[in-house]
Amino acid sequence: MTLPAFANEPVLELRRATERSKLEAALGELKLPLRVPVWIGDDRRYGDELVSTDPGDPERIVAVAAGATAEEAAAAVAAARAAFGGWASTPPTERAAALLRAAAWMRERRPALAALALRECAKPWAEADADVCEAIDFLEFYARGALSLAEGSPLLQVPGERNELHYAPRGVCAVIAPWNFPLAIPLGMSAAALATGNTVVLKPAEQAPGCGLRVVEALRAGGVPAGAISLLPGEGEAGAALARHPDVATIAFTGSGPVGLELLRTAADVPDGARQLKRVVAEMGGKNCVIVDADADLDEAVPAIVESAFGYAGQKCSAASRVLVHEAVHDLLVERLAGAVDGLQVGPAGDFASDVPPVIERRAQERVRRYAELAAGEGALAGGRHVLPRHGWYCAPVVVSGLPRDSAVLRDEIFGPLLSVESVRDVDEACDRIDALPVALTGALFARNPRTVARVVARSPVGNLYVNRSTTGAMVGRQPFGGNRLSGTGTKAGGSDYLLHFVEPRVVTENTLRHGLVV
Amino acid sequence: MTKTLEREIQRVGSALSEAFPSRRGHPIKVLDERAMDLATQDAELRAALFRFVDVVPACRSLDDLATHLAGFLDEVSDQPPPLSAAMKMGNTKAGRAALGAAGAAGVRHMAHRFIVGDDPEDALATLKGLWREGIASSVDLLGEATVTAAEADRYAARCAAALDVLAPAYDAMKPDERLERDSSGPIARANLSVKVSALTPLLRPEAPERGQRDAAPRLRELLRRAARLNAHLHIDMESLDSREAVLELVLELLAEPEFAAAPSAGIVLQAYLRDSPETLDRVLEWVREHPRETPLTVRLVKGAYWDHEVVEARQHGWSVPVFERKADCDANFELLTRRLLEARPAVRVAIASHNLRSVSHAIACNRLLGGADSDLELQVLRGLGDDLGHALASAGLRVRSYCPVGDLVAGMAYLVRRLLENTANESFLADQAHGVPLEQLLAPPATA
Numbered sequence: 015m016t017l018p019a020f021a022n023e024p025v026l027e028l029r030r031a032t033e034r035s036k037l038e039a040a041l042g043e044l045k046l047p048l049r050v051p052v053w054i055g056d057d058r059r060y061g062d063e064l065v066s067t068d069p070g071d072p073e074r075i076v077a078v079a080a081g082a083t084a085e086e087a088a089a090a091v092a093a094a095r096a097a098f099g100g101w102a103s104t105p106p107t108e109r110a111a112a113l114l115r116a117a118a119w120m121r122e123r124r125p126a127l128a129a130l131a132l133r134e135c136a137k138p139w140a141e142a143d144a145d146v147c148e149a150i151d152f153l154e155f156y157a158r159g160a161l162s163l164a165e166g167s168p169l170l171q172v173p174g175e176r177n178e179l180h181y182a183p184r185g186v187c188a189v190i191a192p193w194n195f196p197l198a199i200p201l202g203m204s205a206a207a208l209a210t211g212n213t214v215v216l217k218p219a220e221q222a223p224g225c226g227l228r229v230v231e232a233l234r235a236g237g238v239p240a241g242a243i244s245l246l247p248g249e250g251e252a253g254a255a256l257a258r259h260p261d262v263a264t265i266a267f268t269g270s271g272p273v274g275l276e277l278l279r280t281a282a283d284v285p286d287g288a289r290q291l292k293r294v295v296a297e298m299g300g301k302n303c304v305i306v307d308a309d310a311d312l313d314e315a316v317p318a319i320v321e322s323a324f325g326y327a328g329q330k331c332s333a334a335s336r337v338l339v340h341e342a343v344h345d346l347l348v349e350r351l352a353g354a355v356d357g358l359q360v361g362p363a364g365d366f367a368s369d370v371p372p373v374i375e376r377r378a379q380e381r382v383r384r385y386a387e388l389a390a391g392e393g394a395l396a397g398g399r400h401v402l403p404r405h406g407w408y409c410a411p412v413v414v415s416g417l418p419r420d421s422a423v424l425r426d427e428i429f430g431p432l433l434s435v436e437s438v439r440d441v442d443e444a445c446d447r448i449d450a451l452p453v454a455l456t457g458a459l460f461a462r463n464p465r466t467v468a469r470v471v472a473r474s475p476v477g478n479l480y481v482n483r484s485t486t487g488a489m490v491g492r493q494p495f496g497g498n499r500l501s502g503t504g505t506k507a508g509g510s511d512y513l514l515h516f517v518e519p520r521v522v523t524e525n526t527l528r529h530g531l532v533v
Numbered sequence: 534m535t536k537t538l539e540r541e542i543q544r545v546g547s548a549l550s551e552a553f554p555s556r557r558g559h560p561i562k563v564l565d566e567r568a569m570d571l572a573t574q575d576a577e578l579r580a581a582l583f584r585f586v587d588v589v590p591a592c593r594s595l596d597d598l599a600t601h602l603a604g605f606l607d608e609v610s611d612q613p614p615p616l617s618a619a620m621k622m623g624n625t626k627a628g629r630a631a632l633g634a635a636g637a638a639g640v641r642h643m644a645h646r647f648i649v650g651d652d653p654e655d656a657l658a659t660l661k662g663l664w665r666e667g668i669a670s671s672v673d674l675l676g677e678a679t680v681t682a683a684e685a686d687r688y689a690a691r692c693a694a695a696l697d698v699l700a701p702a703y704d705a706m707k708p709d710e711r712l713e714r715d716s717s718g719p720i721a722r723a724n725l726s727v728k729v730s731a732l733t734p735l736l737r738p739e740a741p742e743r744g745q746r747d748a749a750p751r752l753r754e755l756l757r758r759a760a761r762l763n764a765h766l767h768i769d770m771e772s773l774d775s776r777e778a779v780l781e782l783v784l785e786l787l788a789e790p791e792f793a794a795a796p797s798a799g800i801v802l803q804a805y806l807r808d809s810p811e812t813l814d815r816v817l818e819w820v821r822e823h824p825r826e827t828p829l830t831v832r833l834v835k836g837a838y839w840d841h842e843v844v845e846a847r848q849h850g851w852s853v854p855v856f857e858r859k860a861d862c863d864a865n866f867e868l869l870t871r872r873l874l875e876a877r878p879a880v881r882v883a884i885a886s887h888n889l890r891s892v893s894h895a896i897a898c899n900r901l902l903g904g905a906d907s908d909l910e911l912q913v914l915r916g917l918g919d920d921l922g923h924a925l926a927s928a929g930l931r932v933r934s935y936c937p938v939g940d941l942v943a944g945m946a947y948l949v950r951r952l953l954e955n956t957a958n959e960s961f962l963a964d965q966a967h968g969v970p971l972e973q974l975l976a977p978p979a980t981a
Contacts (some may be wrong), residue, residue: 024850029738353681
């Protein structure tokens, strides 16, 4: 099977009115609410224990889902375990073909899928479309990656022995996914596991069961066997039950730090009679910093920082939340950032003119407001005078400067439209402060002296460092994504190493010497 | 008509070419001596030079400048001897001061070729000199990007102040029938080019109406002032991301009853865009529906954001919106030229190009269509098209020089764009400077 080289699925050219109207038509045609079952093998149980609503209009119900019980989690794992032998022994080319067909299924439905992500998670149009594209990218990229992984890895050979290294799937993979990239991330983690021959139980975020349903539909439409991919909508307990299950070999998780650490602890607890060590592939939060040196081009830095901090209301793990700026340009940068933030329009995700959509839920809105109040008390606040739509979980975007060094605003992941700015003596002081953080996901540097760039690159601990651009928008195959330190297990989604987390290496050495003769 | 047209193009082109100042005076040759020649030949060096020019205004001291220069030159793998010498200077404080001063002086020197003054007052001497030589102008106020409402207000205020300075200054100049009248009537003397991206921080490619709405009040004020002062206001076109917003904004405002008679105003059509013929359809349709006392001026340009458009499209996997072969773009330019000339008197036509073939084509085509020379305007860029401008003026044609005004900080992005153009291998000016024979320069675009 030779495939054309991987290329990213092109996002829609939304600067053209014709493309925009296609999306708006798809939103009009979206039939809601979706009914989302617990879907194990060929069994579907519908229910209404879990409801997702439009964050911009909480009265609008997007999906009505069954909430999986601990017994259903066990049943899903059992089904995945039963299907494992068959899927693991399916030739890699056939598995890859199934993923590519799933990609084609999604490609045919791009506007409708984007419209669903928009409704369920308030992803603005451009980001919703990008999420669909990234989902397709993961399918295409991991299908290819699995094929080259299937060729094994060359070993040293000497006369009289034959050495082979090949990679075998690990078994059942529990995929526990977030809501902020409601299609791309669950599909990416599932696709990586499936491409390498594992079977999957997907627990989508409780805020996004509708998108989770589409992920499973895509994979099944592509030809992944029913037992190999099950859907377990539910809240945290369903995920915890899944992770604890002794027959789960791998936990692929993207989400908050506390949950990720809990999963790591769960996996580390090896009960008597266990037959496998659980592996955790975890992507967690960050406290992402942008360094702005005195020679930075603020004309470029300001829009890039605004995009990094306020795109999707700051609800990306890659979003920027701190700016560390050289004292020589601090005041100017704060003034320009504040002015730019004043111009942001807070509004529904479906309005192309909105810059800042609502946050995901009431709890998130309360959290962001709490931090904004704290910031206002401790520092100088700019922005925040925006007109907010009456319904929906909207938060005004704010920029705060002059915070005390020990402020919680500078430490906690707020996951909302709040950006802090600190003045530093120089780039080295900025690097010191970043180095003091326990997390290391993304970062950006605005500077034009190549020697400064080299110095920061050498000192930066983050998984993804961006020079003279925004911290968000990593692309499959171009910016393998994932953090270090407490931000994650150092995995790189969308990179060539990612699949290695889903397999175990096996080496076979055969003695080819027989009676002194090499046979 | 093809044969006759080609013959006429040859005739016009040869005559213009003879009116050019001597080769030694060619902009590339004088522009800057060796640096430009070196830069054209060596991509790494070219990159280092641009990055240096780009960062000059952000440097806080000569030492800082020199450190940057040394940093950029570090990345040039094959350093010619003068550069190695420069690198050595970067090792000592005194050396850095000298190097920084030399670098700053070099950039300032280059900038002054393209930028006629720090502000409109400062530019008047040059503008008056041009008028005396039979060349009109359009002043363009350079500025940093607009990211806040306050910045948009400041730019609008600078534009208003510029009109206040330019209008009386031009009123006081000696009459020049060629520069101020065509068969549609009088032509405004004072002429200001403005950028919508500077009039609003809210240009969003996927929501054009937002920037449009936000820029409208500022542009409306400028139109009123231009009408009052009898000046021309030209709205520049920028990258494709903002085209829809800019075009809609201008056509919408000019359709408002208060602007039916004045001011004289204009827009830009970019021939490098594959869909520019459709844009022209849209404009001509508007013109038919909104007859104006002073016809809308359409400035035809090739387009200055070619690299940006190609890179953006490639990064996103979009089809490239601009012609990728120079000949295709040149052919489209000629096609649009002809359509514009034929659309008169509903529009006024300004052909802005430094390509001798494109310019000769416009002049020849106009004559064969029976148009008067005075019903065609030719535009050149200050610093790049000065020789062509003078040759056209001495041939009795109406020429307008696009004159950027602004300080060094504001001017850097503009300067970098001009330098890029100037060192591009495919540039017409480069061909001309390197002695490509006239027949070849005037040959029709070889489209596939």
